Amino acid sequence: MTGVHLRNLGIRYGQVEVLKGIDLDIPASEFIVLLGPSGCGKSTLLNAIAGLQDVAEGQILIGGHDMTNVEPKNRGIAMVFQSYALYPRMSVRGNLSFGLKVAKIAKPEIEKRVANVAKMLQIEPLLDRKPAELSGGQRQRVAIGRAVVRDAGVFLFDEPLSNLDAQLRSDLRVEIKRLHQRLKSTMVYVTHDQIEAMTLADRIVVMKDRIIQQQGPPDEIYNRPANTFVARFVGSPAMNFLDGAIGGGHAIIDRQAIPIAAAISAPLSDSRPVIVGIRPEDMTIHTDDSGSGLAVEIDVVEPMGPEKLVWCKQGDIGLSVKAPSSISVMPGDRVRLRLAEEKLHIFDKETGKRI
Amino acid sequence: MFVRSPSSSRLQATLTLVPVAFVVLSVYVGGVLWAAGISFTRSSMLPNYRFAGLTQYINLFANARWQVSLGNMVLFASIFIPVTLLIGYSMAAMINRGVRGENALRTIYLYPFAMSFIVTGLVWRWLLDPNFGIADVARKLGFENASFDWIVNADMAIFTIIIAAVWHSAGLVMVVLLAGLRGVDDDLWKAIRIEGIPAWKAHLYIIVPSIGTSIATALVLMSLTVVRLFDVVVAMTGGGPGIATDVPAKFIIDHMFERQQVGLASAAATTLLLLVLAVAVPLLILKNHRKGGAR
Amino acid sequence: MNPANAPARRNALAAPLSRVLVYLLLIVIAIVALLPLYVMIVTAFKSMEEIRSGTLLSLPRAFGFEHWWKAWNSACTGLRCEGLKVGFVNSFLITVPSVVLAIAAGAVTGYALSFWRVRFANVLFTVMLIGGFFPYQVLIYPLVRITSTVGLFNSLAGVIFVHVVFALPVVTLLFRNYFASIPIDLFKAARVDGAGYWRFFFSILLPMSVPMIAVAGILQVTFIWNDYIVGLVFGGINYAPMTVQLNNIVHSTYGEREYNVEMAATLLTSIIPLLVYFTSGRWFVRGVASGAVKG
Ligand SMILES: Nc1ncnc2c1ncn2[C@@H]1O[C@H](COP(=O)(O)OP(=O)(O)O)[C@@H](O)[C@H]1O
């Protein structure tokens, strides 16, 4: 099987260094998602793997072979684009078979492969249509089909679902996951959408400012974010952050001492400034006046069906809390928030790194 | 930026461009430089390379016919361009309001542009004929003393050429500007309407500035018509009466081929080119600047 | 267009009035635009006697075709008296290969400049861009020297060569701008599929470019058919195009001028461009609107 390995990869546009010292090991059959905000270099990295991008330094290994200077068609890869990039004057059948024709594969073999793929992706009725006659979702299915038919060991996806509306997006997400389970190919998937990343990935690579911030399985990224950027980028609504300082093994926030022993491995020295992060679902709202917890004022309440999203103010800091829909609070109410101690995330105030 | 490509394909691309580059560079650069060089020699019937300094240019600007030609071009430009722009814009603005029969109207307005300048000149020569033309129609309608002899009147003949040229180009300018107007966001029109801005103010201060690219295109097209002005003059007046409607292009061609004063003609051509570059390059920069770089 | 697109009207009462005014103006402009065509047609059918007695605008009493036949077959174009038919054939022989070659060269050049990194491509493109603005008169003499050096002066091939050289910048620009608007992902997808230099051009790009080819083709057919100066200078006596012969017919008659023959000849010369225009006006408008004419 084909793994992908990047060694000390560096990419420049003219004088501008876009990526530098990227090391990444993608084992065979893994579904890896490159996640990051727009402009962080995800597409550039994917294009480099595809052979569509000049590499200034480093090495790209695919299936154990050095492919750094090999043509895209000979890398054993297939690619799916955000804009579908279907050949507009060819029928769906023509789109699926073009690459195979170029590779001079025998006609009966081409027909067989196209038929198989069309069946797998349920695009058989569309085979004789032109791309302009297809809906967005159908186009992207065809684009995926064009990749599958190449029988490649590695699939590269560049934000394939970003042009689709919400419903189609979740449908095709499931489709892509099913495809992976079935083909067991290595898949490298680029997105800026953290839900896609969480649902699809065996492993997520979070990128920002052209460097890799953290890599790991989705639950590790979610539960143990390596820094405040990852913590904020993954999860919706985003994690809440509170400034505090260490005092007697506790984090002191707004004169409240919050026990943090459960969240850290080693004790911290007193008065060290920290950032305490807590996800919206790890807090509870209390209307009784027992005196413990952060005192806040209710700002806005958003009913979401099964739960309510409650936005609270503490001074000029805003906090979001997920509460059961049975809770009855009104804007202006003064309540107390209790934080689940074992779910706290403690970050260094200077570096933003997890402690 | 470009996608990474193998050297073999890059070689292919280079090989494709070599013949084109050879022709383009030899004509557009080599040819022009050579012509400019000739303008500094004593060349008469055939080019020769005896250096003459600025003699040809001194003779050129002392030449009455050149002075008339240049003056005519300036006069032509200063009337033809604003008038055509104004008419073209008004037509585009009216059509843009949404009128019935838009396609038919547009077809009618643009067809003159599909006619050659020779045809344009000949037709208008006939229409403006002092004996049988429009003047005759007026006379037979009862205006016994009507006369319209501009085309044979040395002072007025240039204006008949302007009339023919406006007829030829107004539709073109209309189409270019209409395309620009169609690109204006619908919401902008709605906002103008809600704010109750008078139509002329809306056009002058809001719409015109937002179709700058189209206006630049129209200006470029009209400027090209001005410097290439030749066929229509030949067909309509032959440069006459006398030299009254002579233009630089005609001056150059005549001196090159009939009077066999290649050096003088080259000096005139070089002068004209410098003039064109002085006008065109800023327009070009403006236009491409507005459009933003391609890829 | 929907009425929401209409600019603000100051009040509801003024609207119907201004609407009538707009239609009135548009119709008057249409009449002025059509007038020369109308006059050309009616004059071409009248006898000389009728031209003298009637007016410019009156309909012909009887339709005479003999002036048409004379214009086509026996009118004098200088020393020869063989009518326009020779010029018609020449214009055909010039236009078809010139247009085909110009489009082929422009498309391939635009392609090489758009998708592939070639050294000095920008220099070449800039030269073409600026060269497109050169007045023809500046390039004519160098081109005369070039064509006579290689023995093409006064030959069909020479005329075609000059037309291609003059058309190349515009056509290249047209295709380059079109290719620049194609999403780069399409190129990437084709590269992943293994398409090389020519494969991408012929299998993917060219089929997509059919509308652009139509636009460029229609415009170039019109321009080259209507050209006067290139045919005049480079065609010599044997390959003078229709426009040159038309001008000769009109300007070389001795004795009484035959206005009906002149107008018949003018119409005959315009038939091809008018036919192209009226059958494919949509593409024509599209080409003009996209600034394909120049720049
Ligand atoms: N052709 C280019 N020339 C110069 N800079 C570029 C080019 N393409 C992308 N960049 C820059 O490289 C960075 C990464 O781009 P990209 O890989 O497309 O980001 P992403 O896909 O993560 O949104 C961006 O900052 C972008 O501005």
Ligand SMILES: [Mg+2]
């Ligand atoms: Mg991207």
